[in-house]
Amino acid sequence: MKVALIIGHNQRSKGAYSQIVGSEYDYWKRIAEKIKTEIPEFVDIYERKPNKAYVPEMNEVLKELNKNDYKFCIELHFNSAGNGQANGCECLVYCGNNKAKELATNFMTRLQNKFGSKIRTKENIIKVTMQEKRIDGKTWEEERKETTRGLILVLDSKTRGGYGICNSKDTYILIEPFFGSNQDESLKFSIESDVVGLFVNFIKDNI
Secondary structure: OEEEEEEOOOOOOOOOEEOOOEEHHHHHHHHHHHHHHHOHHHEEEEOOOOOOOHHHHHHHHHHHHOOOOEEEEEEEOOEOOOOOOOOOEEEEEEOOOHHHHHHHHHHHHHHHHHHOOOEOEEEEEEEEEEEOOOOOOOEEEEEEEEEEEOEEEEOOOOOOOOHHHHHOOOOEEEEEOOEOOOHHHHHHHOOHHHHHHHHHHHHHHHO
């Protein structure tokens, strides 16, 4: 089986910008192509062709993506903040997909071991459907908080970053391994051979 790499953003809208590594789109396009050069038998690359808006662009990608069976899919991004000190890694996963949670946790542990990355603590609000069993079986929703290490739990496709996660048929994670706005962190991820090596090992170990 193969893994799909989806390059975050595109030529029309290049995403966050780092003075060290450039735009999200340009950076991840380079990294994805280097990963594929290393393990061509395990990787397919997708990118959004420029269109009028994000949703039609993603729908075109998903149409092709869903024709295949992938072990998992990774959408490639990096973070940015007005505060140049913000740092650490996080991943978006579907709230009910335990395989995605395991993969994302494994990936972030590797980031921690390789780059000394901080795994960011995330406060998630989860909607839970409750059911009254004793009387008429009526249901209602309750909200509960769930604190995770680095996992942003996506409830539906309207959640920012959740469109691919909720509309792909295979396990899909969106990664934010570092802050492009943090110079120290960006310098670590500017050593592209280290980043590529981490991905190659992660993919080979989980394929």
